[in-house]
Amino acid sequence: MTFTKLRPLPRLASQLRAIGRSFLQVHNDARSHIVRPDWHNVTDGKLNKGLSFTIEERQRLGVHGLWPCSYRDLEEQLNAVWVNFQARKGNISKFTYINSLSHRHQRLYYRFLRDYTEIVMPIIYTPTMGEIVASFGLHFKYPDGLYITIFDRGHIRNVLENWKEKHVRALCVTDGGRVLGLGDMGANGMGISIGKISLYTALAGVAPQQLLPVCLDVGTDNEELLADPLYVGARINRVRGDEYEDFMQEFMEATVECFGGDTFIHHEDFATPNAIKFLEKYQYSHCCFNDDVQGTGATGLAGMLNVERLTKRKLQDMIFLFVGAGSAALGIANMLLTALQGRGLSLDEAASKIYLFDQNGLVTCGSEKIEEQAKTFAKPMDPIKDLVAAVEQLKPAILLGATGIGGLFTEEVLRSLAKHQERPAVFALSNPTNKTECTAEQAYTFTEGRVLYCSGSPFPPVVFNGKRFTPAQANNCLVFPGIALGAICARARFLPEDLYAEVAATLAKSTSEERLAAGSLYPAIREAHSLALDVGVAVANYLFENGLSNIYPVPKDVCEFIQKTQYRLEYQSALPPTWPYPDFPACRGKDCKAKNIL
Numbered sequence: 001m002t003f004t005k006l007r008p009l010p011r012l013a014s015q016l017r018a019i020g021r022s023f024l025q026v027h028n029d030a031r032s033h034i035v036r037p038d039w040h041n042v043t044d045g046k047l048n049k050g051l052s053f054t055i056e057e058r059q060r061l062g063v064h065g066l067w068p069c070s071y072r073d074l075e076e077q078l079n080a081v082w083v084n085f086q087a088r089k090g091n092i093s094k095f096t097y098i099n100s101l102s103h104r105h106q107r108l109y110y111r112f113l114r115d116y117t118e119i120v121m122p123i124i125y126t127p128t129m130g131e132i133v134a135s136f137g138l139h140f141k142y143p144d145g146l147y148i149t150i151f152d153r154g155h156i157r158n159v160l161e162n163w164k165e166k167h168v169r170a171l172c173v174t175d176g177g178r179v180l181g182l183g184d185m186g187a188n189g190m191g192i193s194i195g196k197i198s199l200y201t202a203l204a205g206v207a208p209q210q211l212l213p214v215c216l217d218v219g220t221d222n223e224e225l226l227a228d229p230l231y232v233g234a235r236i237n238r239v240r241g242d243e244y245e246d247f248m249q250e251f252m253e254a255t256v257e258c259f260g261g262d263t264f265i266h267h268e269d270f271a272t273p274n275a276i277k278f279l280e281k282y283q284y285s286h287c288c289f290n291d292d293v294q295g296t297g298a299t300g301l302a303g304m305l306n307v308e309r310l311t312k313r314k315l316q317d318m319i320f321l322f323v324g325a326g327s328a329a330l331g332i333a334n335m336l337l338t339a340l341q342g343r344g345l346s347l348d349e350a351a352s353k354i355y356l357f358d359q360n361g362l363v364t365c366g367s368e369k370i371e372e373q374a375k376t377f378a379k380p381m382d383p384i385k386d387l388v389a390a391v392e393q394l395k396p397a398i399l400l401g402a403t404g405i406g407g408l409f410t411e412e413v414l415r416s417l418a419k420h421q422e423r424p425a426v427f428a429l430s431n432p433t434n435k436t437e438c439t440a441e442q443a444y445t446f447t448e449g450r451v452l453y454c455s456g457s458p459f460p461p462v463v464f465n466g467k468r469f470t471p472a473q474a475n476n477c478l479v480f481p482g483i484a485l486g487a488i489c490a491r492a493r494f495l496p497e498d499l500y501a502e503v504a505a506t507l508a509k510s511t512s513e514e515r516l517a518a519g520s521l522y523p524a525i526r527e528a529h530s531l532a533l534d535v536g537v538a539v540a541n542y543l544f545e546n547g548l549s550n551i552y553p554v555p556k557d558v559c560e561f562i563q564k565t566q567y568r569l570e571y572q573s574a575l576p577p578t579w580p581y582p583d584f585p586a587c588r589g590k591d592c593k594a595k596n597i598l
């Protein structure tokens with residue numbers, strides 16, 4: 001066989017090569033050098049700029065003619081998205097529209113999320129994400145995350161290597177064991193991993209290519225799903241015991257092998273016993289975070305610190321009644337316990353202030369089945385089975401619900417609460433909206449407008465007796481994007497428990513006096529971007545100060561250091577900085593002279 005000696009490339013082509021093949025496809029053919037259309041720029045949502053490709057870019061990239069001749073800058077495109085979004089009737093339809101935008105035009109999608117956060121959050125997150133999860137088989141369209149099934153045991157690393165991005169810095173992983181308040185959703189749980197991950201970018205500016213949503217499909221015990229022809233997961237009952245735990249162990253090890261030991265691993269919506277077991281097992285050996293326990297813990301404590309700011313009544317003088325004793329309630333109860341101890345109370349004194357109430361009633365020393373984590377809070381007293389009776393007897397200052405049971409805080413419960421407190425606080429944390437323990441309207445109405453109310457899913461303002469109340473959203477989305485940002489930027493080794501007290505303090509402080517005066521215990525969702533940066537800086541500072549970062553030397557300005565890593569929501573030029581052709585007029589968007597030629 002003979003090899004034809006390659007002709008040396010003419011100067012132009014070699015220049016182009018030096019600039020980088022990603023910009024242009026240059027084909028050295030026998031007769032001429034042809035610049036072929038680079039469809040990649042159009043079909044790859046990461047690169048696509050739609051009508052924001054300048055005329056120069058369209059011509060240089062060989063995609064001229066693939067768009068109508070108009071040019072739209074980012075603001076104009078954003079407006080078109082907004083008009084389109086509003087025109088969609090119903091939340092699912094809005095979700096479908098912006099989900100498709102995320103694939104064809106990533107930067108515009110995230111810019112839309114940033115600029116319209118308060119409006120879009122209920123679509124890409126709770127409550128609409130609950131509906132998407134419930135009917136995931138209808139909505140699955142793109143490989144937006146990795147499904148790792150129990151049948152992949154022994155090969156998990158290979159599956160992780162199939163992911164399109166190689167520089168993953170954070171994963172959000174669920175096994176769908178308890179998704180929002182919907183119960184066991186099996187592989188449909190992927191929806192929640194995707195939703196949470198999209199907030200990393202939308203709120204905290206973590207670059208999307210650094211992120212990976214994962215669903216561990218170990219089956220489901222949800223009979224409805226198993227019988228549903230549209231179900232996309234493994235049709236087996238949930239695998240438990242050693243097989244399940246070995247599978248999890250392999251996943252954690254494979255993640256470290258594949259992406260590095262300082263990869264942030266966010267556990268989401270595992271059923272409570274697994275959530276707690278894995279947190280205890282991996283918290284200090286991996287850069288691992290459980291959102292439902294720790295994220296919710298920090299969020300809940302922050303709200304309580306703000307009840308204190310608002311009512312001028314010390315936390316140590318309050319009684320807390322937590323309805324629900326799962327990962328969310330226990331996460332908050334434990335953080336509160338530590339905070340109270342920090343104020344000089346002994347463990348017993350602190351625990352004596354916090355009551356748990358589960359399906360069987362008040363958790364007492366005589367309760368039949370008490371989870372290990374709940375034992376600290378069990379009280380030496382007679383059982384109380386009825387919630388109204390518990391409220392009547394305990395007279396809590398703060399009533400918190402994390403049960404997944406919609407309407408549990410009835411009129412009677414709320415009236416009883418308000419009877420004993422001038423400004424009672426109600427945290428109705430369950431998601432999505434139809435699982436909320438009570439609505440904002442019920443809370444304000446049945447407490448004659450005296451309640452400090454917040455909820456896991458958003459509620460619109462309520463007018464009661466001519467006064468307008470703006471309920472705050474108490475959701476771990478106020479903290480997890482910032483925690484991830486700080487941990488990723490500082491390349492955290494692991495995330496100790498004390499760090500979450502810093503997060504809670506940062507969130508509480510970020511609530512303005514104006515919002516507090518209006519009875520809102522948290523910042524508004526539209527402030528979530530600056531909040532995420534504040535939390536990110538607090539987390540990174542904590543990690544640097546405690547020798548838990550893999551970054552050395554410590555950056556002088558941590559905030560600037562973090563900001564430099566953030567995803568840019570402006571378009572970059574699709575052309576190399578210096579272009580070798582002299583013959584095209586410079587064309588820069590709106591002011592482009594060349595556009596008038598068309």
Ligand SMILES: NC(=O)C1=CN([C@@H]2O[C@H](COP(=O)(O)OP(=O)(O)OC[C@H]3O[C@@H](n4cnc5c(N)ncnc54)[C@H](OP(=O)(O)O)[C@@H]3O)[C@@H](O)[C@H]2O)C=CC1
Pocket residue numbers: 178179180181182271272291292296299323324325326327328329357358359360401402403404405408429430431432435455456457474475476477
């Ligand atoms: N706003 C936020 O940021 C967050 C909200 N959540 C929400 O919190 C809810 C619970 O999550 P999680 O803790 O993980 O779930 P779990 O299922 O682990 O816990 C639910 C708890 O509620 C108790 N419960 C159920 N029914 C009743 C009832 N009728 N009366 C009193 N208690 C009852 C259960 O008691 P028993 O054990 O006896 O069955 C259990 O202790 C979900 O809806 C979730 O969406 C979760 C995380 C964050």
Ligand SMILES: CC(=O)C(=O)O
Pocket residue numbers: 179180181269291292430431456475476477
């Ligand atoms: C918000 C959240 O994490 C949950 O409802 O599970």
Ligand SMILES: [Mg+2]
Pocket residue numbers: 180268269291292
């Ligand atoms: Mg959750």
